[in-house]
Amino acid sequence: MKIIIIDDDRLVCQALRTILESDPEIEVPAMGYNGTDALSLYEIHHPDILLMDIRMGEMTGIDAGREILKSDPSARILYLTTFADNEYIIQALQIGAKGYLLKQNFECILPSIKAVSMGQSVFGNEIISKIPTLMGKPADVDLSAYGLTEKEMEIIILIAEGLSNREIAARSFLSEGTVRNYISVMLEKLQLRDRTQLAIFYYRNRQTFL
Known part of the structure; x- marks a missing residue:
């Protein structure tokens, strides 16, 4: 490396x-x-x-x-x-x-x-x-417009908490491959680039996740 x-x-x-x-x-x-x-x-x-x-x-x-x-x-x-x-x-x-x-x-x-x-x-x-x-006041966003499932929202929260794919897999009783697939699908749905932007998305809209 x-x-x-x-x-x-x-x-x-x-x-x-x-x-x-x-x-x-x-x-x-x-x-x-x-x-x-x-x-x-x-x-x-x-x-x-x-x-x-x-x-x-x-x-x-x-x-x-x-x-x-x-x-x-x-x-x-x-x-x-x-x-x-x-x-x-x-x-x-x-x-x-x-x-x-x-x-x-x-x-x-x-x-x-x-x-x-x-x-x-x-x-x-x-x-x-x-x-x-730093993310400021949460935006008034309807998450249903993005078609996020309950499991996808759960994974976004865990990403925002800083968990690795392996840790998310263990917490969610999924394989690491399945977690990676979920993340790829969520990035496509939300038109985001990477895990960091998923975390930012969560913090900007965290009230709607509650």
Whole structure:
């Protein structure tokens, strides 16, 4: 698994490289120090995951992530920052980032990389607790218009709670394959791109799920 690290602090980059390459399955072929580096290194290496800071010179991680996802919607971007600013969290969710972690929780970095590599979205506990407030007042949406079944609504709630496909399968007494199928169908029904957008959909309309 190839990981590109982008952070304007070179010591942080090296420390992250040491942490990640302690896992024999992970390779860090390059590191960059601003958003411009992120664009060029992504184009060169096409990493499995881009681990990136947000506040950097020349171009922010959010701006770089937005550009990368425009050209490659399948890009997996995981933000690692010291800032839990509401605006940054909202922007990361909106552009389709796969995760948002705080550097203080360094012990979560490696497990989060593994989770993102398996298709999950990862947001630290501090971030998850903010999401309902950040999504604002629930919209007045008729979920029946989307044709969502009771089981599909149950799975959306579990996704919003941060459960993996395996955990959802165990909770719902389904196979992982069946859960993946449910998610594919729901994404098509709601015209959404990924699990993160499903979680956002839930938080924006959570009153209608009750």
